[in-house]
Amino acid sequence: AGWRLRVHESLSSTSDLLKQLAEAGEPEGLAVLARRQSGGRGRDGRVWESPVGNLYFSLLLRPGGPARDAGKWALLAALVMAEGVAPFTPNPAELRLKWPNDVLLGEAKLAGVLCESAATPAGELDWLIMGIGVNLAAPPALPDRPTASLGAIPPEQVAVSMLFALERLRGLWRVEGFDAVRAAWMARGPALQAPLTLRGGRSGHYAGLAEDGSLLLATEGRVQAVTTGEVAYREA
Ligand code: BTN
Secondary structure (H helix, E strand, C coil): CCCEEEEEEEECCHHHHHHHHHHCCCCCCEEEEEEEECCCECHHHCECCCCCCCEEEEEEECCCCEHHHHHHHHHHHHHHHHHHHHHHCCCHHHEEEECCCEEEECCEEEEEEEEEEEECCCCEEEEEEEEEEECCCCCCCCCCCCECCCCCCCHHHHHHHHHHHHHHHHHHHHHHCHHHHHHHHHHHCCCCCCEEECCCCCEEEEEEECCCCCEEEEECCEEEEECCCCCCCEEC
16 A cells, blocks of 8 residues: 655644544545644543654554454554564564553553544444554653653654554455464563553453453463453553
8 A cells, every 4th residue: 555644843643633534534544743742642541742853653544344353453553663663773672562552662661552443333444543652862751660762763764664564564464364463462572471460450460362352361260351441551
């Protein structure tokens, strides 16, 4: 697919602009980058500090398929970011994924993605927007955890690298099925049996991902599938 990349000096949020365009019928393949954002949004309603220097990038897909695939796309988005930044990292093996879709460099957060989608009345995905933030020259200080950054790399270079990664990973899903994407995620994910604590306080051990992309948590002899929303886990 040919991607169109639009660069703005400043936007409220690249995802908000793209959402409006999607609702107005914009076809798949538009990517929007902003040098800074005044209303950057993170997951779970958090603010995403967006000063000049980092990557703020949203992509519009119209993938079709069932709306319940949104969770699978969220995992794919994490891989897109990890593979997209890999060429700019001295040691790509240090790039790890935190479920569902944070990218860590060592123990510190390097990138996050907010996936938003809408379904048709028939239950198909109408549009899906990946809103990607990567710390480059201006990593924010987060209250609860360390942040990592890649340094002064032009944001558009990282953006283009991600578009290539996206096309490669979509091809993998199409040709080999989602299991191949799930395996790629798990290869960069937590170590099996790593202790996890969920936001509500429940804890157990990481037991991999289910076929639909939900997180498997082993607690006292049973394994439960955990879907997004509930989670925000801590590897303790
Ligand atoms: C997270 O909470 O980890 C996800 C952060 C996503 C931030 C990106 S920056 C580009 C896009 N526009 C937004 O307002 N948010 C996403």
